[in-house]
Amino acid sequence: MRFLIAFLCFTSLPIAIAMNASQTTTPAMNSSQSDELSRLRAESQSLKVKSDGLRDQERSWNRFYWGGSIAAVIVAGLLGGGIWLVGKFAANAGEEARPLEQRREGKEARIRELLDQIAEGEIAQAQEKAAIANLSAGKANERAGILEEEAAKERTRASQLEKDTGVLKEQNLKTESLLNAANESLEKEKLRRLELEKTLAPRELPLRTYDDGTTNVDDLTRFGHVGVVLEYAPDVEAVRTASNLGYLFDKAGWKVISANPSPSILFAGVKILAYDPSVEDENERNARGDRSWMGQEMRSLKVCETVQEWLLLNSWQADVGNAMGRASGPNEIIVQVGVKPSPYFEKGWIKRMRSEMESRNRNLAPNANNPSKKVKMETIEILGVSAGGPPEPKE
Numbered sequence: 515m516r517f518l519i520a521f522l523c524f525t526s527l528p529i530a531i532a533m534n535a536s537q538t539t540t541p542a543m544n545s546s547q548s549d550e551l552s553r554l555r556a557e558s559q560s561l562k563v564k565s566d567g568l569r570d571q572e573r574s575w576n577r578f579y580w581g582g583s584i585a586a587v588i589v590a591g592l593l594g595g596g597i598w599l600v601g602k603f604a605a606n607a608g609e610e611a612r613p614l615e616q617r618r619e620g621k622e623a624r625i626r627e628l629l630d631q632i633a634e635g636e637i638a639q640a641q642e643k644a645a646i647a648n649l650s651a652g653k654a655n656e657r658a659g660i661l662e663e664e665a666a667k668e669r670t671r672a673s674q675l676e677k678d679t680g681v682l683k684e685q686n687l688k689t690e691s692l693l694n695a696a697n698e699s700l701e702k703e704k705l706r707r708l709e710l711e712k713t714l715a716p717r718e719l720p721l722r723t724y725d726d727g728t729t730n731v732d733d734l735t736r737f738g739h740v741g742v743v744l745e746y747a748p749d750v751e752a753v754r755t756a757s758n759l760g761y762l763f764d765k766a767g768w769k770v771i772s773a774n775p776s777p778s779i780l781f782a783g784v785k786i787l788a789y790d791p792s793v794e795d796e797n798e799r800n801a802r803g804d805r806s807w808m809g810q811e812m813r814s815l816k817v818c819e820t821v822q823e824w825l826l827l828n829s830w831q832a833d834v835g836n837a838m839g840r841a842s843g844p845n846e847i848i849v850q851v852g853v854k855p856s857p858y859f860e861k862g863w864i865k866r867m868r869s870e871m872e873s874r875n876r877n878l879a880p881n882a883n884n885p886s887k888k889v890k891m892e893t894i895e896i897l898g899v900s901a902g903g904p905p906e907p908k909e
Contacts (some may be wrong), residue, residue: 634718636750643714647707654703661696668692673783717755717854719828721765734766737817741846744773747780749853755849759784771846782855783831786821787816787848792839810844818847831855 672686722730734740744765746756759803760770791799791807799807818834825832837848 529781570618575680632750640714640751647714651703651707654700654707658700658703661699665689665693665696716751717758717830719758719762719825719830721762729765730824731762731766733820734763734768737820737843738767740768740817741766741771741843742849743771743846743848745776745779745848746773746851747845747853748775748777751854752779752851755784755854756849759849759851776850779850781835781852783852784825785833785835785850785852786818787835787837787840787850788818789844789846790836790838790840791844795839807844814847821847821849 525576545664618651668689669686672683672689675688676683717775740763742760744756744760746752785867789810796807799805822832822834840848
């Protein structure tokens with residue numbers, strides 16, 4: 515401390531002497547020098563003001579710069595964290611989806627296995643029936659060949675005897691008649707073979723979409739939402755047919771309420787049963803002055819007749835009946851699918867009557883099977899077909 519005080523005293527003495535010397539030796543300024551000094555001080559002050567203003571701007575912009583840089587770093591950090599979280603969520607979703615996809619693949623494989631089994635069974639049945647048809651056709655061809663050979667022999671003999679007498683000409687005419695009969699018989703055999711093949715094939719009714727935007731189920735759509743109770747015979751072809759109808763009803767905006775096999779269905783073809791309340795229900799509603807059940811019966815019957823006409827136009831056998839008091843709503847119908855009819859084995863008068871009925875109803879449902887419209891697309895969908903179970907109803 516003492517050293518510091520001595521140092522300061524020692525150094526301050528020369529400084530004071532020098533200052534006194536400078537004050538005594540400074541000469542007096544003249545007027546020109548004073549003006550120049552004032553001017554320089556004013557310019558210096560002006561430059562200082564401008565410099566201070568620019569320094570203030572520099573500090574302001576620097577604050578914006580550093581603030582923006584810090585904000586950018588924070589935003590980049592938040593974006594990076596968000597992207598990392600999204601990636602993490604995506605990875606977790608992928609991990610959770612893998613076992614579900616594996617389970618779905620297993621179920622799809624089982625479905626394909628069941629469909630293959632059903633298809634193999636149907637193919638075996640069709641092959642067996644086709645073998646029978648081929649055997650019948652082979653016999654018919656054999657008979658036609660024999661008749662053709664006999665006719666050729668008769669023609670040869672007739673050409674030789676024609677030169678001799680008119681009797682031989684008459685015999686030649688008989689031979690020609692036999693040949694025509696043989697050709698007619700052969701043609702009938704061909705038609706019967708085609709009819710047999712048609713009988714053996716399963717019933718199919720595709721959804722047709724025409725170029726004008728209409729479909730072959732528009733005649734059903736106009737009735738609005740109708741409930742359908744599907745029942746079918748315990749037969750593979752009947753199950754498949756019921757599934758086909760369920761798909762078309764769904765496309766028409768109707769709802770398949772239930773679909774179950776019924777061992778009591780022993781008939782062939784399709785039956786459509788209209789709403790028919792029980793006698794007790796009718797008496798109860800009549801006592802209340804409610805006659806609405808009559809209109810409900812008539813409307814349900816019209817729906818059933820439209821479905822019948824729609825099926826007849828597609829060469830299906832269909833009949834209309836009453837539900838006979840069965841539990842069903844006024845806006846519901848019961849569709850029973852029996853085994854496929856075998857028109858090949860029907861008597862001739864039955865075939866003629868059925869053909870006349872189809873011709874008579876040909877123009878009743880304009881959208882069901884209109885040959886004047888160009889078909890844009892055909893779709894056949896079978897819902898839930900299985901040998902032992904019903905088609906899956908639509909919710």
